[in-house]
Amino acid sequence: MHLPLEHPMLSTIVDDLATRGWSQQTLFIPDALSRELAHECRQRHAQGALNPAGVGRGAEQEVREAIRGDQIQWIDPGESEPCDRYLHAMDSLRQAINQGLFLGLEDFECHFALYPPGAFYRRHLDRFRDDDRRTVSAVLYLNESWQPTDGGQLRMFLEGDVQRDVEPLAGTLVVFLSGDVPHEVLPAGRERLSLTGWFRRRGNDPF
Numbered sequence: 001m002h003l004p005l006e007h008p009m010l011s012t013i014v015d016d017l018a019t020r021g022w023s024q025q026t027l028f029i030p031d032a033l034s035r036e037l038a039h040e041c042r043q044r045h046a047q048g049a050l051n052p053a054g055v056g057r058g059a060e061q062e063v064r065e066a067i068r069g070d071q072i073q074w075i076d077p078g079e080s081e082p083c084d085r086y087l088h089a090m091d092s093l094r095q096a097i098n099q100g101l102f103l104g105l106e107d108f109e110c111h112f113a114l115y116p117p118g119a120f121y122r123r124h125l126d127r128f129r130d131d132d133r134r135t136v137s138a139v140l141y142l143n144e145s146w147q148p149t150d151g152g153q154l155r156m157f158l159e160g161d162v163q164r165d166v167e168p169l170a171g172t173l174v175v176f177l178s179g180d181v182p183h184e185v186l187p188a189g190r191e192r193l194s195l196t197g198w199f200r201r202r203g204n205d206p207f
């Protein structure tokens with residue numbers, strides 16, 4: 001899927017990021033693509049390709065289900081047509097953000113995530129203490145006919161003690177500044193699928 005740089009949804013996201021640090025779009029991708037991505041996520045899970053997600057970075061990474069209980073698999077370009085279409089759309093968004101906000105985003109890293117029933121992710125920030133390259137977080141949800149009673153909302157903690165809950169409904173994309181918006185995933189009553197990713201800028205590491 002190619003989203004032209006002047007696509008109105010892209011400029012809305014850029015404006016939202018500039019004015020309040022987060023954005024929510026309900027029909028970012030067509031239903032058909034969302035279904036294909038959900039199918040692929042389930043298939044990868046059935047093949048045993050998803051692994052318990054870790055907390056922390058590099059050698060300090062460890063699995064801690066009391067903090068996060070999702071299972072993930074990183075995706076790379078060229079693995080499947082649906083994933084490539086999504087990565088293309090996100091590259092258009094990356095360029096639009098760079099044009100509008102001069103953030104110098106260089107790449108996008110992204111993984112499938114599956115939360116089994118009961119899993120959650122406690123309140124956290126996406127930027128690591130020892131690596132500040134993650135600049136903008138983007139989560140695409142893949143769950144058809146999700147009901148508020150299914151739980152699993154993304155809860156963002158915004159300025160002024162405001163909380164914003166987002167239902168993880170298929171086609172919804174949430175974008176926020178990785179270093180500014182603490183958030184959590186509430187326990188889900190049923191399997192919860194998403195594609196979670198980060199736009200990164202160049203690190204300060206001189207090597």
Ligand code: OGA
Pocket residue numbers: 113121126139153154183184185194196
């Ligand atoms: C994450 C995360 C949010 C969500 O993976 O870091 O916060 O709604 N995910 O899945």
Ligand code: MN
Pocket residue numbers: 124125126183
């Ligand atoms: Mn997060």
